[in-house]
Amino acid sequence: MKKNSNLIFILLFVAILSVGVLIGVIAGTHLFDLAFPQETISDSLESTSDSQSTGGAADKPMDQTPKKMIALTFDDGPSTANTKKVLDLLEQYDAQATFFVCGENVTVSTRSVMRRAISLGCEIGNHTLSHKDMKTLSEKDLLKEIRETNEKIALHSGTDYQCKIYRPPYGNINLAAMNTLYDNGIRMYSVHWSSDSLDWEYQSRYKKGEITKEAAIDGAFQTIVNETSEGTVILMHDIHEITPDILKLVLEKYTAEGYTFVTVSELFGLQDNAPKEAYFKRYRSTSSILDTTK
Numbered sequence: 001m002k003k004n005s006n007l008i009f010i011l012l013f014v015a016i017l018s019v020g021v022l023i024g025v026i027a028g029t030h031l032f033d034l035a036f037p038q039e040t041i042s043d044s045l046e047s048t049s050d051s052q053s054t055g056g057a058a059d060k061p062m063d064q065t066p067k068k069m070i071a072l073t074f075d076d077g078p079s080t081a082n083t084k085k086v087l088d089l090l091e092q093y094d095a096q097a098t099f100f101v102c103g104e105n106v107t108v109s110t111r112s113v114m115r116r117a118i119s120l121g122c123e124i125g126n127h128t129l130s131h132k133d134m135k136t137l138s139e140k141d142l143l144k145e146i147r148e149t150n151e152k153i154a155l156h157s158g159t160d161y162q163c164k165i166y167r168p169p170y171g172n173i174n175l176a177a178m179n180t181l182y183d184n185g186i187r188m189y190s191v192h193w194s195s196d197s198l199d200w201e202y203q204s205r206y207k208k209g210e211i212t213k214e215a216a217i218d219g220a221f222q223t224i225v226n227e228t229s230e231g232t233v234i235l236m237h238d239i240h241e242i243t244p245d246i247l248k249l250v251l252e253k254y255t256a257e258g259y260t261f262v263t264v265s266e267l268f269g270l271q272d273n274a275p276k277e278a279y280f281k282r283y284r285s286t287s288s289i290l291d292t293t294k
């Protein structure tokens, strides 16, 4: 009897040790870029004024992912003409991307492009129903913006597609909004970006006649190049005329350099059911994206 209980103790000890090691391995890989505790977020906010360095877990840059992978992301669509051009290029280069769609753009007329994106292995994310600042919404409106978009994506996908991620419009999000979603059963990751093409700004300058189309395309491309390395999340918009041309340059350059283009979920190894306060932070020098004061 004594021998048996000793054996049970030893087995129990080994089991606990194994779980501990397993948690350590998971934390060291997939959860590397996730930020949870509030004090870590506060620490990181203090350090954001002085660039991309230092701090706790929240300050780990996205580009520390150890493989040559880039996540291309396209916001504000789908649009019939431009999203189609983007998908043609992705298919040509055997690349996957993530589309953060606005619910009000997901309709009978755009669902074929969304379905094609899914069939090419791309990911669909939620960019709210009507491109609202999530920090300013009432609880009721916040839930409506996220839930109705998820429902429209699921309905029009034809495959009951379930979104794992959302991108707050303007990058505006805070813990209060994140917790409202979580407390109401929404288990999604908030995903920002680490390289901003500024395609919308270059498009606007081109349309105003301030610069040529070629200069606009090249300007946005150089902006991306300056901020892109392994593990970067690139932000573009599949509603602008110049964006497919910018994308072509990006695909050419980084394919030649041996990069693969993956979805956000693949880049970060995201599982279903995001934990509480799970977000991927933007990494630009002077911006602080998570306002914890509201």
Ligand SMILES: [Zn+2]
Pocket: 075, 076, 127, 131, 169, 170
């Ligand atoms: Zn947007």
